[in-house]
Amino acid sequence: MTVESVFPxxxxxxxxxxxxxxxxxxxxxxxxKDWDACDVRWALMYPDAYEVGLPNQGTMILYEVLNExxxxxxxxxxxxxxxxxxxxxxxxxxxxxxxAHRPIKAFDVFGLSxxxxxxxxxxxxxxxxxxxxxxxxxxxxxxPVVLAGGHAAFNPEPIADFIDAAVIGxxxxxxxxxxDIVRAWKAEGRPGGRDELLLxxxxxxxxxxxxxxxxxxxxxxxxxxxxxxxxxxxWRVSKHTVMDLDEWPYPKQPLVPLAETVxxxxxxxxxxxxxxxxxxxxxxxxxxxxxxxxxxxxxxxVERGLKATGFEEVGLLSLSxxxxxxxADVTKGLADRYAEDKIGLSLPSTRVDAFNxxxxxxxxxxxxxxxxxxxxxGGSERIRKVINKMVSEEDLINTxxxxxxxxxxxxxxYFMCGLPTETDEDVLQIGEMAKNVIAKGREVTGTNxxxxxxxxxxxxxxxxxxxxxxxxxxxEATDERLTKLRDSIRGDRKFGKNIGFRxxxxxxxxxxxxxxxxxxxxxxxxxxxxxGGGRFDGWREHFxxxxxxxxxxxxxxxxxxxxxxxxxxxxxxEEVLPWDHLDSGLxxxxxxxxxxxxxxxxxxxxxxxTPCFDCGVCPQMDTHIQVGPTGKKLLPLTxxxx
Amino acid sequence: MQRIRxxxxxxxxxxxxxxxxxxRAFERALRRSAVPMAYSAGFTPHPKVSYANAAPxxxxxxxxxxxxxxxxxxxxxxxxRQLDESLPPGLDITDAVEARTSNFVExxxxxxxxxxxxxxxxxxAERAAAVFLAAEAxxxxxxxxxxxxxxxxxxxxxxxxxxxxxxxxxxxxxxxxTDGAGDxxxxxxxxxxxxxxxxxxxxxxxxxxxSGLRSTADLAPPVxxxxxxxxxxxxxxxxxxxxxxxxxxxxxxxxxx
Numbered sequence: 001m002t003v004e005s006v007f008p009x010x011x012x013x014x015x016x017x018x019x020x021x022x023x024x025x026x027x028x029x030x031x032x033k034d035w036d037a038c039d040v041r042w043a044l045m046y047p048d049a050y051e052v053g054l055p056n057q058g059t060m061i062l063y064e065v066l067n068e069x070x071x072x073x074x075x076x077x078x079x080x081x082x083x084x085x086x087x088x089x090x091x092x093x094x095x096x097x098x099x100a101h102r103p104i105k106a107f108d109v110f111g112l113s114x115x116x117x118x119x120x121x122x123x124x125x126x127x128x129x130x131x132x133x134x135x136x137x138x139x140x141x142x143x144p145v146v147l148a149g150g151h152a153a154f155n156p157e158p159i160a161d162f163i164d165a166a167v168i169g170x171x172x173x174x175x176x177x178x179x180d181i182v183r184a185w186k187a188e189g190r191p192g193g194r195d196e197l198l199l200x201x202x203x204x205x206x207x208x209x210x211x212x213x214x215x216x217x218x219x220x221x222x223x224x225x226x227x228x229x230x231x232x233x234x235w236r237v238s239k240h241t242v243m244d245l246d247e248w249p250y251p252k253q254p255l256v257p258l259a260e261t262v263x264x265x266x267x268x269x270x271x272x273x274x275x276x277x278x279x280x281x282x283x284x285x286x287x288x289x290x291x292x293x294x295x296x297x298x299x300x301x302v303e304r305g306l307k308a309t310g311f312e313e314v315g316l317l318s319l320s321x322x323x324x325x326x327x328a329d330v331t332k333g334l335a336d337r338y339a340e341d342k343i344g345l346s347l348p349s350t351r352v353d354a355f356n357x358x359x360x361x362x363x364x365x366x367x368x369x370x371x372x373x374x375x376x377x378g379g380s381e382r383i384r385k386v387i388n389k390m391v392s393e394e395d396l397i398n399t400x401x402x403x404x405x406x407x408x409x410x411x412x413x414y415f416m417c418g419l420p421t422e423t424d425e426d427v428l429q430i431g432e433m434a435k436n437v438i439a440k441g442r443e444v445t446g447t448n449x450x451x452x453x454x455x456x457x458x459x460x461x462x463x464x465x466x467x468x469x470x471x472x473x474x475x476e477a478t479d480e481r482l483t484k485l486r487d488s489i490r491g492d493r494k495f496g497k498n499i500g501f502r503x504x505x506x507x508x509x510x511x512x513x514x515x516x517x518x519x520x521x522x523x524x525x526x527x528x529x530x531x532g533g534g535r536f537d538g539w540r541e542h543f544x545x546x547x548x549x550x551x552x553x554x555x556x557x558x559x560x561x562x563x564x565x566x567x568x569x570x571x572x573x574e575e576v577l578p579w580d581h582l583d584s585g586l587x588x589x590x591x592x593x594x595x596x597x598x599x600x601x602x603x604x605x606x607x608x609x610t611p612c613f614d615c616g617v618c619p620q621m622d623t624h625i626q627v628g629p630t631g632k633k634l635l636p637l638t639x640x641x642x
Numbered sequence: 643m644q645r646i647r648x649x650x651x652x653x654x655x656x657x658x659x660x661x662x663x664x665x666r667a668f669e670r671a672l673r674r675s676a677v678p679m680a681y682s683a684g685f686t687p688h689p690k691v692s693y694a695n696a697a698p699x700x701x702x703x704x705x706x707x708x709x710x711x712x713x714x715x716x717x718x719x720x721x722x723r724q725l726d727e728s729l730p731p732g733l734d735i736t737d738a739v740e741a742r743t744s745n746f747v748e749x750x751x752x753x754x755x756x757x758x759x760x761x762x763x764x765x766x767a768e769r770a771a772a773v774f775l776a777a778e779a780x781x782x783x784x785x786x787x788x789x790x791x792x793x794x795x796x797x798x799x800x801x802x803x804x805x806x807x808x809x810x811x812x813x814x815x816x817x818x819x820t821d822g823a824g825d826x827x828x829x830x831x832x833x834x835x836x837x838x839x840x841x842x843x844x845x846x847x848x849x850x851x852x853s854g855l856r857s858t859a860d861l862a863p864p865v866x867x868x869x870x871x872x873x874x875x876x877x878x879x880x881x882x883x884x885x886x887x888x889x890x891x892x893x894x895x896x897x898x899x
Contacts, residue, residue, distance in 0.1 A: 012866065310673035
């Protein structure tokens with residue numbers, strides 16, 4: 001059955017909307033396969049605007065991995081802005097893919113990647129526009145399997161009503177395994193309908209099917225237990241881990257959009273996972289163990305990617321890029337190789353020590369030295385021990401002294417507010433640190449023209465981290481603390497004018513916190529927000545705190561719990577957490593011990609260089625961390641004759 | 643430094659490319675195909691590219707022009723093929739001539755446009771065109787960066803006429819560029835107008851002429867008009883036609899051979 005393109009109908013709407021180019025597809029390196037020649041068809045959505053979604057590495061990787069397979073097709077979809085949504089509703093144009101403009105409902109699997117919980121309302125918009133029932137229970141054989149992935153999927157309970165399935169961890173192999181199951185089921189003539197397909201997926205132990213689990217609540221509102229409700233469904237679902245990154249050199253042909261997007265560069269993931277052990281960092285915890293891409297693998301991906309895209313900048317991505325065991329050779333090798341081609345290199349994640357300045361110098365060899373960014377995360381020595389960010393103020397000051405000495409003129413510092421055990425004093429220390437940085441800069445350079453920008457985000461406790469039990473600081477307390485800091489900075493005559501101060505108010509963090517550690521009872525809240533017009537919750541101009549609070553009041557009526565219960569309440573050891581049946585590999589007892597260590601201000605080293613701390617991941621996966629050095633060099637490529 | 647003038651298109655769905663989007667795409671294509679560009683001097687060197695007179699976002703074009711500076715001399719036709727292959731279908735490089743003359747931008751005196759008006763009866767469009775042309779001046783309004791502006795759309799119009807039905811479709815109607823889905827325009831009437839506009843200040847765009855047709859002759863197309871620039875270049879006032887702006891360079895290149 002051939003599926004018609006909705007493009008002719010969409011085209012008539014495009015002259016009336018902002019930035020129509022984002023809806024037409026046709027990006028360099030995009031793929032349109034023959035619909036009828038494929039028997040398993042995926043629609044992959046990043047539920048945010050095109051400009052944010054297109055550069056997303058996860059979506060790009062899965063798109064390519066699936067399309068490389070014979071008989072498998074994958075197309076991409078992004079959230080449409082409200083101007084187009086209104087026109088689509090008026091004219092009955094369904095949610096579409098940008099590749100061949102096929103309606104989402106026609107696909108076998110509708111996969112959504114959630115980097116953050118703030119994309120949930122956008123998923124509901126897309127489902128509704130697609131003509132797919134919002135509640136998974138109402139779907140029929142005509143509807144695709146709605147599958148969630150991405151970091152937010154490590155606690156998919158708040159969207160359990162709306163999704164058919166969730167996968168946690170690395171997607172590369174997982175999407176191929178799911179494809180095989182869907183293919184076999186279709187080839188057999190779809191025996192047992194949707195239920196049978198979902199059951200087959202559940203039985204693998206690697207796909208979570210919310211409807212196959214019942215959640216029982218205690219009289220006080222806490223969860224009693226989560227129980228599989230049919231035979232063959234495992235008690236816990238495990239995460240997927242790809243061990244050898246060199247076997248998965250994706251994206252090989254990165255997409256190059258015509259429209260402007262948030263990251264205009266060729267990105268190469270140089271390693272996955274992180275064992276620094278920062279206790280607030282969900283990404284670091286759920287992506288363990290560390291797996292490095294080899295220096296030669298990186299070199300090949302950069303070369304091939306630049307040829308395929310024409311980008312002018314290469315981003316070396318990971319959670320802490322300077323930690324790659326051969327990072328010095330990688331950066332020097334790439335800077336040498338592309339010295340003539342005006343290719344810029346960037347290392348987005350940074351560590352505070354002098355080694356980093358050498359790297360930064362290498363990266364900016366041909367360009368200007370404007371700004372360096374560091375993330376001490378906490379203002380006081382004490383709070384940095386709590387969060388296990390092992391940086392002393394002395395380290396930081398020495399680092400910036402070197403930076404200023406090397407010609408850098410501006411330093412940006414990232415912090416969090418609302419960390420566990422935090423007091424006003426810890427936050428006021430942020431200002432002191434900025435002043436010390438500027439004082440040192442003036443001393444080293446002999447000029448007063450030194451800037452330091454302080455950027456502060458609110459801390460949100462996340463599942464699968466040692467802080468999953470921690471109380472979140474209320475929006476009011478966050479705002480109050482940040483106001484005190486702002487006043488102390490602005491009031492300083494000597495340094496105040498040289499310190500930039502950027503912060504977000506505490507309200508969006510409360511909604512993020514509600515969804516992060518939420519459970520199935522939040523489904524009614526998310527739905528009410530969507531029905532009340534909630535869209536693009538990650539965008540300040542679209543986000544409405546009041547809408548969320550009103551929906552929560554209504555949606556949680558009769559449950560005995562409220563927003564504070566989910567956010568500012570501290571959990572106990574005994575409490576069953578909504579995500580306990582999703583196995584990230586981390587041992588819950590280890591997380592609890594690390595939480596206790598945090599409260600006692602005890603630090604934990606990085607297991608790449610010290611003995612194992614038994615976080616549980618490696619034995620559970622029957623593996624160990626994979627780091628170099630390989631000892632290989634990134635040899636200069638032979639010059640290709642034109 | 644060798645300078646080469648290129649003619650390019652914005653066809654099919656890629657007519658929604660804005661000029662900024664095109665610039666980025668073109669400069670990436672230059673990198674992918676390793677064109678030996680000349681770079682500007684200064685702290686952040688840029689490849690030497692100058693763009694002339696870009697068509698508005700959403701209008702298709704068969705006749706956009708730009709000029710690039712090369713550090714190494716290249717055969718224009720080989721360069722054209724190389725760049726065309728590196729750009730997505732729809733953004734096509736259709737002509738390349740070595741720049742041998744100056745004042746190229748001044749030679750772009752006028753544009754010839756094709757206006758497809760689906761759902762409009764040809765006779766109705768013909769009558770409206772006659773009313774528009776008979777007017778001394780046609781005041782129209784357009785939102786600009788500096789607010790709502792009122793200006794005359796009639797003075798710049800050198801020709802406005804109905805073309806016979808079934809006139810070859812170019813630009814927008816190119817089926818190969820719309821997912822191969824074909825065209826939904828079946829059965830319904832469709833008027834096709836040919837418009838020649840002098841480049842003046844303030845610039846009069848096809849949209850302005852369409853709003854002039856609406857205000858003077860009540861011509862209100864039910865769906866957005868599909869607009870394609872067919873040519874830009876020197877205007878032959880006698881015949882009301884637009885000629886090839888690269889002709890002088892071509893002739894000079896022949897002589898130089």
